[in-house]
Amino acid sequence: MTTALASGRAVCHVCLHPSPASESACRRCGSTLHARIPHSLQRTMALGLGAALLYLPANLLPIMVTSQFGRTTENTIIGGVVRLIEAGSYPVAAVILIASVLIPLGKLAALALLCWAARQRRPAPPRQRTALYRVTEFVGKWSMVDVFVVAVLVGLVQIGGIMQVKPGGAALAFAGVVVLTMLAAESFDPRLIWDRYGREGARD
Amino acid sequence: MQPAIDQPPPDSAAAQDIVGCLECDLLVRVGLQRASHAAYCPRCGYLLTDATDDTFVQPFALALAALIFAVLAVSFPFLAVSAAGLENSMTLFAAIGSLARFGADGVAVATLAFVLLIPVAMMLGVVALCLLLRAERASPALVPLARLLFRLNAWSMADVFAIGVIVSLVKLSSMAEIVPGTAFWAYIAFTVTFLLAMTRLDRLTVWHAVDRLRAAP
């Protein structure tokens, strides 16, 4: 078994072609070539930190403002989940709770763990960390559900003076959280998981 | 499982069937002769190729269908709501317009991009790419097109929006009566055909076809 790095190659992230590592563009498709994503861990942690900071306004500000028969209520993400539970819509409450709370926080924790482990001398087995990375990458965009719910409600519920829904400041903040965590996951180079393993990983 | 290779590949880039695993950097020999033969990395299990349809007929047909559904999804009412004798129906563009009208410009732009522009651009890209590959034309557009397509893939949120719409329906159903319109069903059909088109279009199969065309005189 030999890796691209060990044989002086850099694998193109777009077409998987292993070009000579000394070249700056992929021989097949011309994409920029890096043996490893430059400053991968620093970039991942910086973007993750940005997402964590933005997560505060995303939860403190209202995500939407509802007026019904002249009464105005501001809903935060958590407030919306509580109201859904009170109304007995448990499946929808679960979808919002998972998409808006568990996924973004879990994703930030997973990325922090992956960055930390990549620097350890005896890290956890690579297959487990690769699995964690894959889950993190896969679930990322699903956090956007609540933002799209706001989009649909704002578009639909504009019925004269009877019922109206307006978007709140948390919608943009939360969309920012999702985009930043997606960029953070994209900046993490999963090859770093295997680099310290070399041949051992093959028999893992 | 594919054989990992023991020797560094020969320097001629002609060793086209050797690819590098994106997730663990292992060099792997992948034969693409047999269709419908998936290949995984022997070390980390990454899906290297799905080697599905090297005639590109299926992704072409699915992407074309997706584009037709997309046209329907933006032309007809998406949802209609009625409460206390008053009724309101919205189209997809009107919903995005309302976001902007209430000052949520950023959310409006993000929704427009993730839900419509990126997925529709990708389907146009699939149609164009499949046509060029099937016509065996070594067009200069081939490489930029394929590159753009596989890079945008992570940023399409058609499926997420479809779930968001269903959640909205459930949320509203206690307050008002909601009637899904033609565009709602069209968008669901768009999401399904979009996802199928992208799974039937295999990255390595595309790049091998591109290589073949460029090598031909």
Ligand SMILES: [Zn+2]
């Ligand atoms: Zn390339």
Ligand SMILES: [Zn+2]
């Ligand atoms: Zn691998």
